[in-house]
Amino acid sequence: MDVGTRRGSAVALPYHRSVARRRVLLVDDEPGVRRVLRSYLEAEGFEVAEADTGETAVEHVRLLAPDLVVLDVMLPGIDGIEALRQLRTFSSVYVMLVTAKADEVDKLVGLSVGADDYVTKPFSPREVVARVKAVLRRQRDTGVDDDVVEGRGVRLRRRAGGRRAHPQPAQGPRRQRR
DSSP states (O other): OOBOOOOOOOOOBOOOOOSSSOEEEEEOSOHHHHHHHHHHHHHTTOEEEEESSHHHHHHHHHHHOOSEEEEESSOSSSOHHHHHHHHTTTOOOEEEEEESOOOHHHHHHHHHHTOSEEEESSBOHHHHHHHHHHHHHSOOOOSOOTTEEEETTEEEEBOGGGOBOOOEETTSSOOOOO
């Protein structure tokens, strides 16, 4: 089954957070596309929220912190490219662009703005789900040092083998006495 490119409107549908399930935000102004992708993603165990505009997508990413956003490029209001630009100012969420635009230049623009993948319509929902899973297997470089834990004025750095190091003041390494 392929999903086409009909136009429509929608209402944002929030979802409940679950610790074990990955969260996907579907952003498309076509209710049929969202409905089909939602059913395939939920069948694979994903939690799904929906948005039908770029503005709503940006708001949902701020509020819901999804693991991945499936983002249509041609949206009412701000388009998917502008929504992606705004997302990149505050989030490193994975973004998969979905669009009827199949020109190489459109793909290059989307990827250069920060998309992690690009799928053209019509598409197979099974392929989109497979691509979502593949993107989520990647480890995102967030710029955060996972080997350092800070709190209450103390910084702990994990040593090789997972052992904890001696506590240090959180403001930086100790100064040596003269």
